[in-house]
Each structure stands twice: as C-alpha cells, then as structure tokens.
Amino acid sequence: MQIETVIYVLLGGLAGGFVNGLAGMGTSLFALGFFLVVLDPVSAVALTALLAVLAGVQGLWISRAVLSSDPRRWLRFTLPGILGVPLGLMLLDWVDPAVLRRIIAAVLVLYGGYFGLRRSLPRLEGQYRWVDRALGFVGGILGGFASLSGVLPTIWLSMRAWPRAETRAVLQSYNFSILLFTVAGLALRGAYEAQVWVAFAVVLPAGVLAAQAGIFAFRRITDAQFQRLLVLLCLCLGLGMLARELLAG
Template sequence: MSNDTILMVVLGAAAGGFINGLAGFGTALFALGFFLTVMTPPQAVAVVVVLSVASGLQGLWIVRHAIFDNPRRMARFLGPGIIGIPLGIAALYIIDAATLKLVIAAFLLIYGGFFSLRRALPKFERPTPFIDMTVGFAGGILGGAASLSGALPTMWCSMRPWPKAETRAVLQPFNVAILGLTAVMLWWQGTYSREVLINLAIALPATMISAQIGISVFRRLSDDLFRRLLISMCLLSGIILMIRALT
C-alpha cells in the first residue's frame, strides 16, 4: 500500500469522523470523496459503514440520558426505519439509484438553501407521531436503496425545537442502527476482504480521534446554533451529493 493511499484513507476517515462527532451523521458524505480515489465503491462503502457505526457509538454515549428520557420518540423513527431497509434493497431492482440520489440532493439543496437564508427557524412544537414514523420508514428505504438513511430524518428533526441532545438522541441511534445492519449485510455478502480490513484498520484510529474532536465542538454549541448547523449540513450535503451524482 502506497503512502498516497494511506494518506487518502486517513484524511477521509478524519473528515468523516469529525462531522459525525459534530452533527451525528454525515460520515459517508465527507469520507467517500477521499476513499473512492483509492478504493472500489463496494470497498469504500464497506469501510464507511463501519466507521459510521464506530464514531456513532461515541456520539450515543454523550446523549444516552436523552435517549432513555424519551425512548418512544426514538423508537417511532427507528422501528419503521428497520422495516424500510429490505424494501429499499428490493427497490434497487426497480428504481435507478443515481436518479434517486439526484432527487434527494435537490430536496436537500432547496430545504437547506431556503432555511439558511431565514432568520427565524421553523418550529413544529406539537407531537407528530405519524409524521415521525413516516420519516423513519422513508429513511430506512433510502438507506437500503441509496445509503441515504439520514437525509430525511435530519431535515425533519431540524424543524423541531428540541434541545440539541434530544435531536441527536433521535438521529444518532437511527443512523447507527441502520448502518450497523448494512454492515452486517455487507459482511454476509463477503465484502470484507483482506484489503478492506487493512483499510479499515488504518481508518479507525483517525475516525475515533476526529469524532472526539467533533463531539467536543458539539458540546459548546447552543441549541439554536445546532439546529442551524443541521440546516447548513443539509445544504452542504445536497451540494456534495449533487456533484457526485452528476459526475
């Protein structure tokens, strides 16, 4: 393995780990650009999902109290999301994944761009269990079909005036569970070859350290600033996704 390959793996792992520690999602969006220069797409995805789970588990620990304080809210997203995963995988044979990514990128750009320019953020304060379950279910389908499980839950949660710990107590378990199941499926399919495991061994330390730095920044954010961060992340994610889908 060349030094250039090691550098790309470490840089991708560090970028993905930091953003996951900061926002609770986004590892794939920020790491794949580096990984795909030195790995095949299946190898890159196999590494990313493990890094997402590993850095996500650190994030789970800092919001564990918020998770236990309101487990029903998290379950409303996660339960339907798990059900949606196999439907998303089945949809791969019907729907063009590239087209789906373009559609989701457009939604992220419109949503992130619109609310980034507004001074007042949207506030849906009343309980919306049916919408929560629908968003979770759709997130599971998108996770299985295009590895975009966090897109819709992030958009929806950023419109709720929840404290940052409560918002993360939904997003982090959702992404860890969905991507953890994805990693198991990839392992079952034999994706974790010797080369993938070597890349994973190089990437894991960088991700774990960078995630801690991201978590440290997260602790210093106010609730309102964290909501704005999520909206900005939607905009940036849409730009990155659109570029990748078109190129």
C-alpha cells in the same frame, strides 16, 4: 498500503469522524469522497459504514442519558426505519437509484439553501408522532435503496423545537441502527476483504480522535446553532450528491 492511500484514508477518517461526532450523521458525505480516490466503490462504501458505526458508538455513549430518559422518541424513528430497509433493497430491481438520488439532492439544496440564508428557522412545537414514524420508515427504505437513510429525518428534525441533545441522540441512534444492517448486508456480500480491514486499521485512531473532537464541539454550541448546522449540512449533502452524480454521469 501505499502512502497516498494512507493519507486519503486518514483524511476521510478525520472528516467523517468529526462530523459524526458533531451532528450524529454525515459520515458518508465527508468521508466517502476521500475513500473513493484510493479504493474501489464497494470497499469505499464498506469502510465508510464501518467508520460511521465506530463514530456512532461513541456518540451513543454520550447520548445514553437522553436515550434512556425517553426511549419512545428515538424508537419511533428507528424501529420503522429498520423495517423499511428490506423494502428498499427489494426496490433495487425496479427503480433506478441514480434518478432518486438526483431528486433528493435537488430537494436538499433547495431546503438547505432557502433556510440557510434566512435569519429565523422553522420551529415546530407539536408532537407529530405519526410523522416521525412515517419518515423513519421511508428513511429506512431510502437507506436500503440508495444509502440515503438519514436525509428525511435530518430535514424533519432540523425543524423540530427540540433541545440539540435530543435531536442529536435521535439522529445518532437512527443512523447507527440502519448502518448496522448495512454492514451486515455488505458482509453477506463479501465486501469486507483484506484491504478493507487494513484500511480500517489505519482509519481507526483517526476516526476515534475526530469523533471525540466533534463531540467536544457539539457540547459548546447552542440549540439554535445546532439547528442551523443541520440545515447547512443538508445543503452540503445535496451539493455533494449532485456533484457526485454529475461526475459519475
């Protein structure tokens, strides 16, 4: 492996691992751009999914007490999300994913830009269990269709009046579960060739250390700061998606 490839793989591992440890999501946003510089698109996506699962295992471990205390909360998102993934894969033959990505990117920019500039953020106090299930299901469809499983749950949870530990635990478990299915699907397609495993061996220590650094930072911010962090991540995700679509076009 060339030194340039090693450098970009390490940078992607550090960026993606840190934000996953901090927020429980966002690995693709911060890692994929680095990986695409030196790897083909399929290998880059396959490596990103492995990195997200690696960081997600660590995040799930620190969230285990929250997850076990109220399993119904995260299962309301995760189980419908898993059911939605196959439907998303079926839609690939009917709808252009690029069009949907641009629409969602615009929504993220508008949402993140509007609330990111406001002093006070929305704080919904109700239960909204059916909304949780519906958004988890639609997120699963978007995950199978356009690799955007975490977008709607992140927007929704950034408005819920939950402690940051619960919000992060739900996002972490949800994204981890969807990504496991993504890794399985990529494996069935033969995406995990030798170069991906070599790159993963390089990214492994960087991803582990960066995720731990993100977890360390998460433990030192307040609930309000975490809520604003999710809003700003939505803005960054939208801008990143728009930039990627414009460059691809």
